[in-house]
Amino acid sequence: MVFHLFLQFHKGGRMRVYLFTSLLVGTVAWSAPTATATNGLHSIISAQTEPFGRLTYSWGFSGYWGKRDEIIDELVPQDTGCAAGTSVLGDLFLGVGFSFTEYLSLNSDIRLLGDMMGTRGTPTGVGCVSFGLSDTRMGLKFNASRLIRTTSPQFLPFVDFALYPMVSFPTAQAREPVSTVYASDTILGKACRFNRGGLLRYFGADGFTYGGKVLLTASLPMKPEVNLHLNGGYMVYPDSKCNKYSYGGGVEFLYQGFTPFIELYTEGRAESNLNDGGTYLTPGLKFASGNNFWTTLLVEFRLSGTDALYLDENYDIEKGFGSTPPWRVQLVFSQGLDFVKPPISRGIIAGKVIDTSTGAGVAAQITFAGFDMVVSTASDGKYEIELPVGKTKAYAAPIEKGYASSSVITVTVEEGQKRIVNFKLEPKEKPISILAGAIREKNTGKPCIAVISFPETDLPETRSDETGAYKVELIPGTYIVKVEKTGYNTVSGAVVCKPNKTSILDFELVQKFQTAVLVGKVVDASTNYGLEAEISFPGTEREPIRTDAETGTYQVELPLGTHTVKIKAEGYVAEGAIVTLNARQTVEREFKLFKKGERIVLHGINFATNSAKIKPTSYPALDESAALLKEHPTIRVEIAGHTDAVGSEVYNLKLSKQRAEAVRDYLVLHGIEAGRLIARGYGENQPVASNETKAGRAQNRRIEFRILEE
Missing domain, CATH: 2.60.40.1120 (Carboxypeptidase-like, regulatory domain)
Incomplete structure (x- = not known):
């Protein structure tokens, strides 16, 4: 059991006292209910409804306590010579609410009120006491935006607006005149005067009151999430002089486990010549713990308004505003019980x-x-x-x-x-691979003593022995092996060395005077037009050559053997290939280059409506894309997602990025390295056709490859 005590000091010395006991249980939740058991800050109400099927209840105890020096004729006749002393007003409040749907909730609250005023002077027993129930208030929150989103999910995804009609039922007793007989009653053994219906205020409005508010809430997708609230309202009382208007706004910052907030709220009378309203600035904190339990602590500061206390029926606290405290502290406890469990996403x-x-x-x-x-x-x-x-x-x-x-x-x-x-x-012990083989002369089969190296590594060179054999211990992986011998053409080969396995890679050396011819063409991969390009042959003594500027054709004489060929053209992604040349042979080879930044539309890729789930009919097109990337292992691509203009720009931007990521994930699962793929979404911002026609929108919904670089 925990006891909660908080005070509010009034101008002139008055102070309100709040005392409450509770059992602390806890949850993690964001929007804490107010004292009236509906979501909001303090006086400002949120347009968001509570989760479907949630029963919410709030409770607490509040009060005011202070000194009054002025004479109050209605309570202390002047001929007694007694001035007003300590004044106390206390409220024990209880609120209950229930959310019938995602867009409709109902809440109600009632208070047990108590007033007491002591005196300074004589005679004994001149002090006054009154306590009783308040009127019962009820409100119905109708969130129109959430109702619309049940059929149109893209409708204003970050904004809620709601109507909040309210009514108050007369459950308070009518205010009785204060007894003129001193010590007519006793409270806790102390002589006093007792009356019903209020002492320093009217406990009820003596009839039904009705009205409502318009609520607006905007949720900003930030870290932390930020909610902005705006309210405007009007209440009609039995006495038209007491009709009230109100308006204000607030902001809350939704951190994990706690939510700081601040609100600015104004209320006043519709009767223009009665100026006893007030404007209040309220900062506060909401704390969340287990089992949907919230604790709200706030301090309310009055920025404008009167500090006077009126007792006539036009100016009492309940019917009008009367005394407005310069500041107050309040503590609210609330809990939500979920009778309908939401589906788990x-x-x-x-x-x-x-x-x-x-x-x-x-x-x-x-x-x-x-x-x-x-x-x-x-x-x-x-x-x-x-x-x-x-x-x-x-x-x-x-x-x-x-x-x-x-x-x-x-x-x-x-x-x-x-x-x-x-x-x-990470394995405990690094596995070792063995690479072994033999080096021989191609035409005669004689063993060769040659130098063996591993380009682009820090591994030392080694040599084959008199029999042409070699053996090397390596860390598992993929290697390029180069073999050199004076008077012979340099050869190279690739090998994958597996852990705790021996890989065999043999080489045949060809004397330098034996050559073959390599001919072909370098073309644009998209247009097949010839390109002017540079072709080089790493590991040989052959100088780089250039293709014909108009046709892209080339011809070169190279030593027999296996060679690495690299092709470069300005504005294109460089390409590499392995070519094997045999004696008395002309080898024809065409090389295709992709232009840097080139966009390739991937036709035949479709998704479920408003989803990033790839349809199975799209798999053949995606498999072709994976094969293309495997054929050109040096290129990197941007996967660009695009949508039509149906729906909001924010929604389309998010959907296009999710679809691009889905294509990227498919390609990774089918053997493409993730580092070669970048997924980005452009939403509706880069149309290729008009969004006014069905055919145009279909063209705008697409996935593109943009060639980046090596």
């Missing part, structure tokens, strides 16, 4: 557990913090699992022996999306 996480030294898949078990889910990979290390939306830590522990530890990654699961997450496991 889910997304897919897929990928592979990889050996860092070999790049091969590893059998492992993957667990996800906060979820009772474990997935075991196959021997190739691949996995796929569906998880609730949110952030979680994923742990990949090897099933096989020989790995140092598990891999930990923070994973973000997005609704309806498939994300690729790869885990890397």
Whole structure:
């Protein structure tokens, strides 16, 4: 059990006292209910409704306490010579609300009120006491924007507007005149005068009151999320002089577990000659703990308005405004009980557990913090699992022996999306590969003593022995091996060295006077037009050549053997290839280059409506795209997503990026390195046709490749 006490000091010494006891339970939630059990700040109400099926209740105890020096004739007749002393007003409040749908909620509240005024002077028993119920208030929040979004999800996704009609039922007793007999009653053994219906205020309005507010809330997608609220309202009272208007606004910052806020609120009478309203500035904090429990602490400052206390029926506190405290402190406790559990949004996480030294898949078990889910990979290390939306830590522990530890990654699961997450496991011992082979003369088969090197590595050179054999220990991986011998053409070859395996790579050397002819053409990959390009032959003594400027054709004589060929043209991505030349042979080879920044529309890629889920009919087109990238392993591409202009610009921008990421993830799963792919969304900002026609919109909904660089 926890006791809560807070005070409010008034001008002239008055102070309000709040005392409340509660059992503290907790939840994590963002929009805390007010004292009236509806979402909001303090006097400002949020246009957002509570979650469907939630019962909310709020409670608390408040009060005012202060000294009054002026004579109040209605309470202390002047002929007694007694002046007003300590004055106390206390409120015990209770509010209950329920959300019937995502766009309709109802709330009601009632208060137990108490007034007390002591005196300074004589006679004894001149003090006064009154307590009783307030009128019962009820409000109905109708969120029109959420109703519209049930059929049009793209309608104003960050804005809510609502109507909030209110009515007050007369449950308070009518105010009785203060007794003229001193010590006519006793409270807690103290002589006093008791009356019903209010002492320093009227507990009720003596009839029904009705009116309403217009509510507007804008949610800004920031970190933290920010909510802006605007209200305007009007209430009609039985006495037309007491009709009230109100308006104001506020802002709240939604951090994890707590929400600071500030509001500015003004209320006044519709009767223009009665100027007893006020403007209030209220900063505050909302704290969230378990089980949907909130605690709201706030301080309200009066910026304008009167400090006078009137007791006639036109100026009492309930019917009008009367005394407005210069500041107050308030503490509200509230809790929500969910009778309808919302569906859990889910997304897919897929990928592979990889050996860092070999790049091969590893059998492992993957667990996800906060979820009772474990997935075991196959021997190739691949996995796929569906998880609730949110952030979680994923742990990949090897099933096989020989790995140092598990891999930990923070994973973000997005609704309806498939994300690729790869885990890397470090082996305890680095595996060793053996590369061996023999070097011989091509025409005679005689063994050759030659120099063996590994370009673009720090590995030292080695030599074959008198039998032409060689043997080298290497770390597993892919290598280019170059063999050189004086009087012979240099040859090279590629080999993949697997862990704890021996790879065999033999070479045949050709004397330099033996050559072959390589002919062909360098063309633009999109247009097939000839290009002027430079062709070089690393590892040989042959100088680079240039193709014909108009036709792109070339012809070159090269030593027999296997050669690396590199092709470069201004404005194009450089390309590389391996060419093998045999004796008395002319080899024809065409090279295709992609222009840097070139855009290639991927036809036949379709998605589900308003979704980034790829339709199965799109797989052949995506497979062709993967094959194209494998044929040109040096290029990097931007995957650009585009939409038509249907829907909001913000929504289309987000959808186009999600679709581009879906294409990227598909290509990665089909063997394309993730580092070669960049996914970006451009929404409706780069149309290629008119959005006024169906055919034009279909052209604008597309996925493009933009060639970047090597």
